[in-house]
Amino acid sequence: MMARKKLVLGLLALTLAAPGFGAEPAPAGTSRPVVNPVDPASIAALKKMGANLQTLRRFEVRTDLSSETVLEDGQKLQQSASAEIQVQRPNKLRALMWSARAERELVYDGRTATLYTPALKYYAITDVADNIGAMIDQLEAKYGVQVPLSDLFAWGTDAAPLDQIQSAMNAGQDIIGKDLCDHYAFRQGQIDWQIWMTVGDAPLPRKLVITNRADEARPQSVSHLVWNLKPTFKDAIFKFTPPKDAHPIGIRPLNSK
Amino acid sequence: MKRTFSQLSLAPLGALLLFGFVLAPVAEARDGGARAGGGGRDVHVNNSNRDVRTNNVRNTSVNNVNVNRNVNVDVDRHGGGWNDNYHPVATAAAVTATVAVTAAVVGSVVRTVPANCAPVNYNGVVYQQCGSTWYQPQYVGTQVQYVVINPPY
Numbered sequence: 001m002m003a004r005k006k007l008v009l010g011l012l013a014l015t016l017a018a019p020g021f022g023a024e025p026a027p028a029g030t031s032r033p034v035v036n037p038v039d040p041a042s043i044a045a046l047k048k049m050g051a052n053l054q055t056l057r058r059f060e061v062r063t064d065l066s067s068e069t070v071l072e073d074g075q076k077l078q079q080s081a082s083a084e085i086q087v088q089r090p091n092k093l094r095a096l097m098w099s100a101r102a103e104r105e106l107v108y109d110g111r112t113a114t115l116y117t118p119a120l121k122y123y124a125i126t127d128v129a130d131n132i133g134a135m136i137d138q139l140e141a142k143y144g145v146q147v148p149l150s151d152l153f154a155w156g157t158d159a160a161p162l163d164q165i166q167s168a169m170n171a172g173q174d175i176i177g178k179d180l181c182d183h184y185a186f187r188q189g190q191i192d193w194q195i196w197m198t199v200g201d202a203p204l205p206r207k208l209v210i211t212n213r214a215d216e217a218r219p220q221s222v223s224h225l226v227w228n229l230k231p232t233f234k235d236a237i238f239k240f241t242p243p244k245d246a247h248p249i250g251i252r253p254l255n256s257k
Numbered sequence: 258m259k260r261t262f263s264q265l266s267l268a269p270l271g272a273l274l275l276f277g278f279v280l281a282p283v284a285e286a287r288d289g290g291a292r293a294g295g296g297g298r299d300v301h302v303n304n305s306n307r308d309v310r311t312n313n314v315r316n317t318s319v320n321n322v323n324v325n326r327n328v329n330v331d332v333d334r335h336g337g338g339w340n341d342n343y344h345p346v347a348t349a350a351a352v353t354a355t356v357a358v359t360a361a362v363v364g365s366v367v368r369t370v371p372a373n374c375a376p377v378n379y380n381g382v383v384y385q386q387c388g389s390t391w392y393q394p395q396y397v398g399t400q401v402q403y404v405v406i407n408p409p410y
Contacts, residue, residue, distance in 0.1 A: 065320065065340055067317065067318045067320065067340055068317065068318040069311075069314045069316070069317050069318075070314065070315050070316040070317065071310065071311070071313050071314060071315065072313040072314075072315050077311060079340065081339075081340030083339065083340075095339075097339055097340065097399075099340055100302040100304075101302070102399070102400075104339075104399050115396055115399060117401055120394070120401055122383075122394055122396075122401055124395075124396045140324065143396070143398065144397075144398040145339075145396075145398055145399055146320065146321070146324075146339040146399075147339065148320070148339045148340075149321075150321050150323070150324065151321050151322050151323050154321075154322075154323035155323070159323055160322070160323040186322075188322065191319065191322060193322050208322075210318065210319055210320065210321070210322060211318075212316070212317075212318050212319050214316070215315070215316040217316070219316055219317055219318035219319075220318050221318040221319060221320050223320070247376075247378075247383035248383075249383065249393075249394045249395055249396065249401070250393075250395045250396070251395065251396035251397075252395050252396065252397050
């Protein structure tokens, strides 16, 4: 503790003794003037990650999310939620979502999607498209049901248009868990977002931060992702079998009363 | 109680939301409580001490980069996404709390039903009967809500 204090003081003295240290303009040629706000290399990295995601046929991924609500006076509260999703491309997905408030199960078998609430034993089945991307769009647009980590199925496809990105930059490297990651920051309309993807030939997103600029309090979500590319689940998990005592109920389309 | 959301003034809305919030966990807890971990580990969450001010939510974070935001997230959608049960009004339709003293209007929507309701199966449909009032559960987004209906028989 004492030694640390001395070190800090020493550093402080050193800094003071060298006026302009740190404030000195970088020598010509070492700082790159920013001409294009969209750094092509950052876009290329995003493309590469998207392409890699699309090659994954069978995987499971867990996410721990911190999200925020903004109260009327601008004060923010943070909430926690988690989800586990299991995927067999192109048309099978199962998602478990839980938080202090609710637990939900979503099961997609390639033809129908079932939403289940274990605590109430109610489930709703609806016909959906025959691929994961279209299924996600349908649930979102028709029922307002969001699938966790839906970006994983958009990146690398037309659903994630890269020309919408107004700013892209490399923010250096960072370590998430034990993984070395490249850190990128993007600006897209009212959304600022950052992604940490593992380095190497098969980049995977390990962390995602999304800042909503539509509100001056800038509510932000933070997701940490943990991947398993060699899952042991069976195909049977993609078939919803109602538990005993469970009841089917309807699901209301968004535009109806 | 047959008022639309836009007609509600702020004060009664706050009161309604308080009811809605306090009662909401009860509904999910009825059959064993909120489970955490997705693996059946029972955890009982108690929010009875939660401050009413936490319900005055004006906005939320978003969870996805690539989502069609043409539709107003806060009015038509379920709020902040898959993890969200925080947004005070789940839909543009009027969502009112279960206030026992008020006669339930057919077509109105509540988030929870009173504790004295009994589940009734009729013609393959599950209802909640509470005295002379009947509710039919439905999903709105990922949330179960209850519509007041005419008695099915």
